[in-house]
Amino acid sequence: MKKEEILNILKNKISEKILTFENLIAETRASSNDTKSSMGDKYETGREILQQEINNLQVQLNEVLKQRDFLKSLSTKPSVKAEKGALVKTDKGLFYISVSLSNIDLDGNKIFCISPDSPLAKVLEGKSESESISLNNVTHKILNIF
Structure with a gap:
């Protein structure tokens, strides 16, 4: 990505x-x-x-x-953990931790732009690939972090 x-x-x-x-x-x-x-x-x-x-x-x-x-202030360098500026791919979707804005369709992928202050970003924060998180009874498995 x-x-x-x-x-x-x-x-x-x-x-x-x-x-x-x-x-x-x-x-x-x-x-x-x-x-x-x-x-x-x-x-x-x-x-x-x-x-x-x-x-x-x-x-x-x-x-x-x-x-x-x-x-x-965001870096485009690859991220190792979920943090501001990270693009996180879970089994539920692609999430770009940046600003809360409309979704982006890029190369056939739907990317959800979420604020670092959003509940999902707060739960993802500091997590790495292969880890799982749960929010509102929905479990997300982190597949990749870009």
Whole structure:
């Protein structure tokens, strides 16, 4: 498995999310400026709602920026144990311990991108090939670690 390729796909997805949030924030700010009228309280209420939406989008953007920074810290070198940056193949699937993001289809393989803080990653942490783990009454046997 090529971890570099997986990491690049994730970085591209994160970059797209960042652009989307930045565009949404800019559009919301522009519509906030367009709501000026002589309606008094209604104007202020509408403007406050738009400001709350901008704040909400900013919080989401900050989370995605943290994910981008975290991805920059990952190594693509082969891993011996399940840890951040490891690609872990179990009898139940392929798990890339990186950021929680949509699944990736690569070379006919479905790769689940999971956060190091996820329950599965916490149970996998420090495990090696041939070991088994159990989570929610489901046992995973670790076949390979890349």
